[in-house]
Amino acid sequence: MENTTPTADSSSEGGRCLRFSVKAQAAKLAEIRRFVEEVGYEFGLDEERVFDLKVAVSEACANAVQHSGGTHAPLELCAWFHPNRLVFEIADSGDFRVPQAERSAGADTRGLGLPLMVALMDEVRIRKTRGGGTNVTLSVFTGV
């Protein structure tokens, strides 16, 4: 657990950020969901929205685990608290992949992760980082 303690931070926008860092491996996904749960309920989301967030963040992280190619490089999560929006940012240091062009064991379900993220979140952004990794942001809007 030494590398999994959430730490607080703040942004130039004035939002508060909680960081969470784990090894990029599928076995860590449950731990990541506990973090998402804590953050979601603290933000005031209901059980259904928290479930949506858990799925969306898990899908993004599962992709990141694939990008890491078994190297177990660190997977960085950041939960941004804004007045009307909760944003999860997931960054990996693996090689950027076009999200559609990948999939795991279930060979007949290519690219199910991204459509699920889009269906469950209010906004999804994916970009290539300067270092060649992938940065995904998942947003839930409230009170609009």
Place this chain on the structure above:
Amino acid sequence: MRLASSQLAHIPLIVIEGECDHGSAKALHAAVEDALSADPRAILLDMEKCTYIDSGGISVLLGAVRRLRGSGWLGVLAPNDNVRRLLEIVGLTVDTGFRVFDDPLDASLALKDLGD
């Protein structure tokens, strides 16, 4: 995630308890493959105690539906509202090779129809 395999009216029944994700889907895949090896007309998954599923687990369900479509179906028993919503989003609930049952009795009746 914990799995338990048994039978209901000679049809494989797999009880899924806990979280079915990318880390645990492999075990579900193995259990489903094992059930399919006997060439059943249907398979039942008891999901009443399944608290979470994502594309890791859903991909296993989709694979089973593909194999059973035509001769029968994959049945899911008592999924919670969140799990059911995901199954709807991915289009499983309108698939002819997929059934959702709220009650074991409904599943038993549907299995009888399948046998006729």
